[in-house]
Amino acid sequence: MxxxxxxxxxxxxxxxxxxxxxxxxxxxxxxxxxxxxxxxxxxxxxxxAGKAELFTALLEWGVDRLAEHLRAAVSGPPRAALTEVLRAELAFIGTHEAFARLLMAETWRTNQVWYAAVRQIRSKAIGVISGLLEELAAEGELPAGLDVGVAASALFGMVLTVALDWRTLQPDRPLEEVHTTVARMVEGMLRADDRSGETNGGPSLTPRRTPR
Amino acid sequence: MxxxxxxxxxxxxxxxxxxxxxxxxxxxxxxxxxxxxxxxxxxxxxxxAGKAELFTALLEWGVDRLAEHLRAAVSGPPRAALTEVLRAELAFIGTHEAFARLLMAETWRTNQVWYAAVRQIRSKAIGVISGLLEELAAEGELPAGLDVGVAASALFGMVLTVALDWRTLQPDRPLEEVHTTVARMVEGMLRADDRSGETNGGPSLTPRRTPR
Amino acid sequence: MxxxxxxxxxxxxxxxxxxxxxxxxxxxxxxxxxxxxxxxxxxxxxxxAGKAELFTALLEWGVDRLAEHLRAAVSGPPRAALTEVLRAELAFIGTHEAFARLLMAETWRTNQVWYAAVRQIRSKAIGVISGLLEELAAEGELPAGLDVGVAASALFGMVLTVALDWRTLQPDRPLEEVHTTVARMVEGMLRADDRSGETNGGPSLTPRRTPR
Amino acid sequence: MxxxxxxxxxxxxxxxxxxxxxxxxxxxxxxxxxxxxxxxxxxxxxxxAGKAELFTALLEWGVDRLAEHLRAAVSGPPRAALTEVLRAELAFIGTHEAFARLLMAETWRTNQVWYAAVRQIRSKAIGVISGLLEELAAEGELPAGLDVGVAASALFGMVLTVALDWRTLQPDRPLEEVHTTVARMVEGMLRADDRSGETNGGPSLTPRRTPR
DNA sequence: AATGAATGAGCATTCATTCAT
DNA sequence: GATGAATGAATGCTCATTCAT
Structure with missing residues (x-):
């Protein structure tokens, strides 16, 4: 080459x-x-090879950068790391808004040639989040009954949605303001175990894994 | 007619x-x-009138049904109602998967003729959620620093993402299993105020509104 | 339609x-x-459906007309009929030169989508000639050792070649002059049996069929 | 070079x-x-110089080989030589099938850049046959009314057609079987003069030349 | 109220040819 | 002598839209 x-x-x-x-x-x-x-x-x-192949290469390129960006935000205890990773996702989208729209718009298409590619690619980014959740689960810091796979995709999608709404509707708002809301929501989820014993349904204290 | x-x-x-x-x-x-x-x-x-108009009519039709479906789930105290609304969103997507994909794929496009329509339409559905959050905020049940507008979009997007991942990757899994994870995450967020005073940063105890 | x-x-x-x-x-x-x-x-x-399909339909249309034209020339005893059929082929090509060139140029292509179609189509026209040769063979008027299938294709190709050379090199020459040569060549072939017994190699007096 | x-x-x-x-x-x-x-x-x-020039060089190269191959088959009395030349044509096509298809497919095109080249080139090969027919004509062995130029092209085209049908439809058949039919057809034509006086139309006993 | 034949601007893709290295 | 990256005109095909019936 x-x-x-x-x-x-x-x-x-x-x-x-x-x-x-x-x-x-x-x-x-x-x-x-x-x-x-x-x-x-x-x-x-x-x-x-063609327009579709250019697109696939493009997705891969973008998700690799996103995953890399998220991984770079991982440091310190998992709880703080999670908050930082979500901030990094928000920041990445702020900078690469174009790519984020692309990812959102094309991920949910079925029957496309690049469907498999998109799914596989997307999981790279979500993997960083689910890795942290696994750690937190091992430390017993996740609420009972929480499926790590589902939760990771939930957090990823939540931030993606919030970020795009931010860029679309209030582009001048500082990132920190938006991040605060996200952080509050996640903190609540994580601290749930502090209160376990209060209302959590009985002894099933171990988080569940996503079945394959 | x-x-x-x-x-x-x-x-x-x-x-x-x-x-x-x-x-x-x-x-x-x-x-x-x-x-x-x-x-x-x-x-x-x-x-x-044309393909685009058919599409717009279609979006409107779908979101009206979704909003209606969500509104029908609102009953009882706001805290329980919120859980039910999110379950309703999950269920709606389970039944109208095709429409949900459509909504996801086309919402984030810029420079489109129907861009305005899509945004307006989408806010109908989110409105149901933000209505409940407003009530909870008024009762002081939301964490400090939480922006209701952002949080509503976050919850809506979170459930949408989770639901489509569910339909795409594990379509045979029962709805309840998926809903449990979502519910746990939201419960944490809501109960955060149980612990207010512990760590919340300072005096800004009233939830913020999304600036227009 | x-x-x-x-x-x-x-x-x-x-x-x-x-x-x-x-x-x-x-x-x-x-x-x-x-x-x-x-x-x-x-x-x-x-x-x-596309350019290739138009071409296939075209070939079929043309060969149907050619075969029809040849069949219309069949009348009287097979010997005379054969001469007339070859004259008809010559005349058809004189009138539909464009189609004949097309048939020649594309028949011998391998690896083409319409290869099968062309072969099948071409056999319609040759079928008229081989039908007459079968009759002549039944009456013992063909030389020993002559394969009817090969001979029919030989006569068809011979006339096609002669006709196109005529149109290409000497378009002003009258058809009859060209036909005379063709007729002389065929007459010789047919009268061969008049002399059977002279030099024909042994007892295999019955014409052979094309093996399948 | x-x-x-x-x-x-x-x-x-x-x-x-x-x-x-x-x-x-x-x-x-x-x-x-x-x-x-x-x-x-x-x-x-x-x-x-370009694709077309490569193609022209290619045709020339191929026809030179064909003509050479045919000339090499000329030996002995013209009658036997003609049979041998046609066998050589059959054999050449059996071995260089690809080239024969090419020759067939491109010879009959009008309005092409290389049209002149193709015609000139083709006449080299036909020349070998018409040379023998001239000799036979001089010895009075051709039927009256036969145009040597037309007959040569007829024989060339006949064998080309038969040969390609053979390679296409019955590639496993031995060359000799195919050649037998061709030989019988030509023998009939040549011996026609043995019977002259029977039915041949009157005094025009000298074969005609192709007018220029 | 519905139909379906016709349209033509627009698009992805191909490929012979050029040229700097 | 040979290379291969780049070119852009040309082409087969698509599809939203129109309109006469």
């Missing part, structure tokens, strides 16, 4: 990610991508 | 909602909609 | 047959076909 | 002849030719 080719692929990535997240996969044309990247249309096909 | 015409519109609705949620708005053709509805292509245009 | 649609298909046929036979299948564009037929490009696709 | 370059051209020839005869000129891409030849795409253009 020559350096020139690599540079071209990078330009195409950046052009495609913006356009697709703004107009969606279907409404973005290869002409637009090529023009924005400053190359000829044929160059798109010289570098990627 | 004749009964015959109304029946035709209904057939078109049902055909469109399934197809669009499976393949997306862009990838669904008017031909497919007409064929699935068992009418000629021209009939679509006799009954709707 | 409405009358209007049928008329459109006919216009497309006539446009396509001329263009394809002049420039070949690959070099003829759908734009050209539509323009020559005086319809919009989309109309081609409304009436045929 | 360096040895290396000559080797590259040879590789390109072999790759092109197979691909073009299998898929046709139009459907064969320069990429495919380069890949099959094991060289880079640019190398094709370094060695040939």
């Amino acid at each position: 020559s350096a020139r080719r690599e540079a071209t692929r990078q330009k195409l990535f950046e052009a495609a990610i913006t356009l697709i997240s703004e107009h969606g996969f279907g409404a973005t044309t290869v002409d637009q991508i090529a023009e924005r990247a400053g190359v000829a249309k044929g160059t798109v096909y010289y570098n990627f | 004749s009964a015959r015409r109304e029946a035709t519109r209904q057939k078109l609705f049902e055909a469109a909602i399934t197809l669009i949620s499976e393949h997306g708005f862009g990838a669904t053709t008017v031909d497919q909609i007409a064929e699935r509805a068992g009418v000629a292509k021209g009939t679509v245009y006799y009954n709707f | 409405s009358a209007r649609r049928e008329a459109t298909r006919q216009k497309l046929f006539e446009a396509a047959i001329t263009l394809i036979s002049e420039h070949g299948f690959g070099a003829t564009t759908v734009d050209q076909i539509a323009e020559r037929a005086g319809v919009a490009k989309g109309t081609v696709y409304y009436n045929f | 360096s040895a290396r370059r000559e080797a590259t051209r040879q590789k390109l020839f072999e790759a092109a002849i197979t691909l073009i005869s299998e898929h046709g000129f139009g459907a064969t891409t320069v990429d495919q030719i380069a890949e099959r030849a094991g060289v880079a795409k640019g190398t094709v253009y370094y060695n040939f």
Whole structure:
């Protein structure tokens, strides 16, 4: 892979990610991508097998960056780490709004060629959260009856929704304000075990795992 | 509006909602909609101004049903009502999976003709949740620093995400199992005020409103 | 099938047959076909599944006409009938030169989608000739050792080649002059049995059939 | 012309002849030719002016070999030589089936750049046959009224057709079986003069020449 | 009220050719 | 001599929309 080719692929990535997240996969044309990247249309096909493959490569690229970003936020005790990871997710979306819209819009499509790819890719990011929840579960800090897999996806989706609403409706609001609400909600969930014995239904104190 | 015409519109609705949620708005053709509805292509245009208008009508129809479904679940004290509303959302998505995918996929698109419509429509459903949160806030049952608007969108998005993951990855799992996790997470949040005074940062005890 | 649609298909046929036979299948564009037929490009696709299908339908249409033309020439004793059928083939090609070029050019392609169609279609025309040869064989008028299937294809190909050379190199020459040569060649073949016993190699006097 | 370059051209020839005869000129891409030849795409253009020129060179190369093959079969009295030449044509096609298909498919195209080249090239091969027919005509062994030029093209086309049908439909059949039928047909034609005086139309005993 | 044939702008994709290395 | 990245005109095909019936 020559350096020139690599540079071209990078330009195409950046052009495609913006356009697709703004107009969606279907409404973005290869002409637009090529023009924005400053190359000829044929160059798109010289570098990627097709529009769909460019899209898949793009998703992978984006989720890798997101996962990396989340992993970098993990430090210290799991409780604090979780709050930080969610802040990192919020921050990432603030910076890469275009990609987040793309992820939201295309993840829930069925019957698509790239369906499998999207699911697998998404789980990379959620994996960081569920890893922390596993640790908290091991320390008995999760409420009884909580399924770690479900909870991880719940937190991921919650933050994604909040973040996009933030960017869409109140883009000028500082991140911290938004994060406070998220943090409060999560704290409540985590501290639930402090009160276990009060009302929690009996002895099933161990969190449940997502069945396979 | 004749009964015959109304029946035709209904057939078109049902055909469109399934197809669009499976393949997306862009990838669904008017031909497919007409064929699935068992009418000629021209009939679509006799009954709707165009594909986009059919889509808008469809969203409205679906969100009205969702909001209605959620409102019907509101009863008793707000705390219990909130749990029930979220269960209702979960159940609605279980039954109208196609519509939920559609809502998720198209809500986050910018620069679309129906962007305004989608936002307005979506707020109908979220409104039911934020209504309950307002009541809880008035009773002092929400953690300090919690923004009701953000929290409502967070809960709505959380349940939507969980529900679609459930339908996609573990469709045979009973609703109750999934709901348990959601309920535990929300309970923690609500009970947070039981512990207020412990660690809450300072005097800002009243929940904040989402600024307009 | 409405009358209007049928008329459109006919216009497309006539446009396509001329263009394809002049420039070949690959070099003829759908734009050209539509323009020559005086319809919009989309109309081609409304009436045929695609370019290849239009081509297949075209071949079938042409070979049906050719076979019909050849059958119409069959009358009287088989010996005379054969001469007349070959004259009819020559005449048909004189009139439908474009189609004949098409048949020649595309019959011998392997690995094509329409390969099977072409073979089957071509055998319709050859069938008329082999039918006559069967009759002649039954009357003992064919030379020993002659395979009827091979001979029919030989005569068909011989006349096709001669006819196209005629149209290409000496288009002003009258048909009769060309037919004379063909007729002389065939007469020789048929009269071979007059001399059987002279030099024919042994007892295998019955013509052979093409093995399956 | 360096040895290396000559080797590259040879590789390109072999790759092109197979691909073009299998898929046709139009459907064969320069990429495919380069890949099959094991060289880079640019190398094709370094060695040939373009795709069309490669094709012309290819045809010439093939027809030269065919003509050479036919000439080598000429020996002894013209009557026997003719049978042998036709056997040689059959054998050549059995061995170079790909090239024969190519010749058949492209000879009959009008309006092509290489039209003139193809005709001229083809006449080399037919020339061997018409040469023998001229000799036979001089010895009075051809039927009256036979045009030598037409007859040569007829025999060439007849054998080409038979040969390709043989390779396509009954590739396992031995060459001799196919050749027997061809030989019988030609024998009949040649011996026709043995019977002249019987029914041949009057005094026009001298074969005619193809007018120019 | 419904139909379906026709339309044509728009799109993804292909591919012969060029050229800097 | 050879390479392969880049090009862009050309092409098959799609599909929302129109309209005469």
